[in-house]
Amino acid sequence: MSIGNSPEDERPFDDVTDVSDVPEKPRTPIGRALQQARIAAGLTVDDISAATRVRIAIVHAIEADDFAPCGGDVYARGHIRTLAKAVHLDPAPLIAQYDAEHGGRPAPTPAAPLFEAERIRPERRGPNWTAAMVAAIVAVVVFVGFTVFSGDSDSGAEAQVAEGATPTQSKTSSPGAGDGKTSVPKSDPTESAIAAAPQDKVTVQVSAVDGRSWISAKDHSGRLLFDGLLKQGDSKTFQDSSKINLVLGDAGAIQLYVNGKKIEDDFQPGAVERLTYTKGDPQVG
Template sequence: MSIGNSPTDDRPSVGRAIQQARIAARLTVEEVSASTRVRIPLVHAIEQDDFSRCGGDVYARGHLRTLARAVQLDPGPLIEQYDAEHGGRPEPTPAAPLFEAERIRPERRRPNWTAAMVAAIVAVVGFVGFTLFSDGGQGGGISVAGGDTNPDKPAPHSHTTPAKHPRPDPEPSDSAIAGLPKDKVTIKVIGRDGQSWISAKDANGKLLEDGLLRQGESKTFTDKERIDLVLGNAGAVQLYVNGKEVKEVGDQGSVERLSYTPGDPQAG
């Protein structure tokens, strides 16, 4: 069990401060848990300065911010006190190159598919035109060499090539969104700026994922009705709902609870 160090001044400990503010606000642990969706055992543990169940300092800070707002406390001083008692805040890992690579890869594929389709169409049209032109030239040569002057005999391939073989317009390629099933909800979570703890459940409450998402990893979930997400360190993830990116998922260190259906994206 990891218990916070005793403060050197007259301030109460971080957990004790949250407990006192909750009691002053006349809130029960159950009411705080219902409003923040932080589990009751975890609320009890944090009020006893036991942060071992949080899963690390990043998630502990996120829970502290959430609980502080619920009991009308300024989370800033609490976070500073927590960092002072637990060795300080670690330096964030720069992840801009990873983020750029993650954004560039899907955007490069779209013009490649379009270019390949156009090239294939041009090749087919060119081949057909060349074949018709070559056949027409050969037919004309045979007519002259054979001395065939019959005016009633139609000239071979007298029709106009563009009239019979119009060039079809290529289908627009707007990423993989069009290929997603419209009667389902599809969620993709990417570890963009660092690691994050994620939990995902389907509409029946079945647990699809519950663990650590490391930087650079991605997870995809699909259900016919709904996907419920819990994101620890929400500011570190990149979220796509039904193929569309959701902006401003949350702050660094915050814990966000989201729910999406086939008609989204919109926060639950």
């Protein structure tokens, strides 16, 4: 009879199982966990939808572990968090379980490129209305100045053309002038004033005494001396070495003095007359 352990006592126990061989207890699906918590809280799907503003169809789909109606992982995590809080569950384990089952949480987007893109983005500037208004004002001032200057130049040129062939006129003649020129008053000419016209030239004075009339005057070479309107009371004097050609738009309103003599022709009102005067006695060409 032996004392101690028998060989049978030293054999390994057959019923001892390796810990690594013990299967892991399966986790409760996310949707099932939310559904059980809702039922335990005594809430219906309609109650949860009204409290969380998550549509009833999405609540049903999540409780069935169908997250496709959520529209993406970001929305799915948001709905899980909202529903878990509504049924008094900690949302963190459920979200972690969702990440593990759906490929993990996406890596956050680095902030530096976003700030860099914002930094180099060109600044949009609106139109410079102040500069545009200043340019417009300058353009208007230049245009007005040019118009006024041109108008003054044209008036001066017309006056020179109209009066270029006339003797010097003045309201009063200086006694003893001896220059051979006669002062001709602007209106109401007298025969004595025109009688001193030079004999070697033809001198024609046109006066609008009975109204206004358009007149045109040219010298012997066809050069235009005047072309315009004489108002009532106005007069023009023209002089040339041999011939003056006249066109009277309303001959009845005109009084003519040629070489110091009054023309007595009976011109009719409104009649257009074409006249030519030369040296010597007045005669209509």
